[in-house]
């Protein structure tokens with residue numbers, strides 16, 4: 001006969017106390033998504049800012065444990081039932097976990113929409129999904145009684161250990177990847193082939209598109225013009241791109257064509273697109289060049305077919321690991337990490353939707369403006385990664401050999417605007433700016449004050465990009481190959497710091513300034529066959545590349561800008577409007 005009060009007696013079971021495990025379960029559940037976020041980004045788990053960040057879910061979890069230890073059950077006023085706190089706490093923690101595990105959440109919501117709707121009602125399906133997760137885990141915890149703490153502690157201890165210890169799919173990670181591909185030696189030594197250096201500066205506006213009415217604009221315009229002419233380039237100041245989307249612009253340019261549909265020559269990849277058809281690399285490959293690619297994981301040029309690439313360096317298009325080297329206080333880094341992490345939450349999106357809905361409602365007809373733009377915490381860190389790619393590129397130019405072609409797509413001077421003119425990450429985070437271009441949905445506009453504030457920071461990043469180009473040219477010059485090399489430097493679209501973007505839904509409201517902001521882009525080329533100087537003809541970069549590099553006219557010479565269709569997606573047909581040129 002069991003003696004009463006031995007710890008397993010009826011009193012303990014009735015009270016439902018779970019002991020030590022109740023102090024661990026909520027914390028382990030809440031810590032898991034943040035640890036997963038850090039390891040996904042290869043961010044040091046034991047850095048001060050990581051530990052500060054982890055303190056938030058730990059604090060939340062411990063508070064929840066304290067509550068359920070003090071009041072295992074509560075009686076709500078006016079309600080007949082007693083509420084057991086443990087199932088409530090564990091189910092809430094599981095809802096938070098699902099909310100921050102984007103992959104899991106997307107899968108669950110996708111599954112639920114398959115059952116309950118045909119892709120409509122995304123908000124309602126999201127809320128329903130969270131409701132079911134809550135009820136499911138509340139029921140499981142209720143059924144497990146005081147063992148719930150032990151079960152959830154064990155499960156999440158194992159999951160956390162697996163996250164920390166197990167290797168991950170390298171393709172799906174935000175990290176630098178470098179691959180040397182062993183190619184068979186070319187049949188003949190191709191020392192007759194001049195080196196080719198082709199650098200795409202993403203989001204680099206053209207010289208005539210630089211708004212010279214804004215502080216620093218006119219000086220930048222003059223400096224860039226002098227820079228290129230002085231270095232022996234022919235620079236096309238009035239060049240523009242038919243496309244304001246990166247993949248469309250670059251894929252058409254490389255294939256020397258102007259397609260009238262979205263997303264030709266590319267297929268979707270983990271973080272963006274793979275350029276599957278690339279006539280330019282095919283041509284270099286066929287001529288016998290050894291090709292070195294420097295790219296981002298947003299747009300992959302190494303996964304295409306038809307050409308051989310000797311070396312492929314990939315940096316993340318965005319990702320937090322570059323913050324490790326930023327010289328600001330650990331507490332500020334922790335705030336940035338938490339804020340980046342919180343971008344994953346649907347509740348945050350719901351709050352933003354609600355506030356934009358309410359502000360739109362208050363102002364009557366006007367759609368919400370971007371006067372209160374997203375704060376520095378949401379800024380993409382792609383430019384800091386681009387700087388790392390650029391440094392590797394410059395290193396390599398110390399030993400350039402004939403027969404080698406370098407193709408680099410740098411997210412410079414691309415948003416977010418985080419670098420100063422010397423390419424250092426600005427320690428004053430208030431001067432970091434994002435460009436919510438892809439969030440500029442139909443009807444939303446960037447107001448003039450926001451546009452100006454962004455341009456001032458963008459100009460610094462443009463100067464940083466050209467500091468990099470200057471170093472590239474110096475390195476080529478030191479290698480003794482600058483004069484024989486073919487060097488092509490161009491952008492893929494404008495700064496896109498535009499009041500309105502060229503979307504089909506904006507067709508009737510677009511101004512000349514909107515179009516130069518989004519479509520004016522740089523084109524400069526240096527080759528023994530092309531005289532240095534300045535050319536002010538209004539030509540697309542796609543047409544210039546076809547003519548100057550392939551030596552043939554493009555299939556569509558008209559100065560038009562394509563408008564992103566309302567029903568966007570691969571093969572969606574473009575509408576177009578004339579590109580009006582410059583004042």
Ligand SMILES: [Zn+2]
Nearest residue numbers: 202203246492
């Ligand atoms: Zn771009």
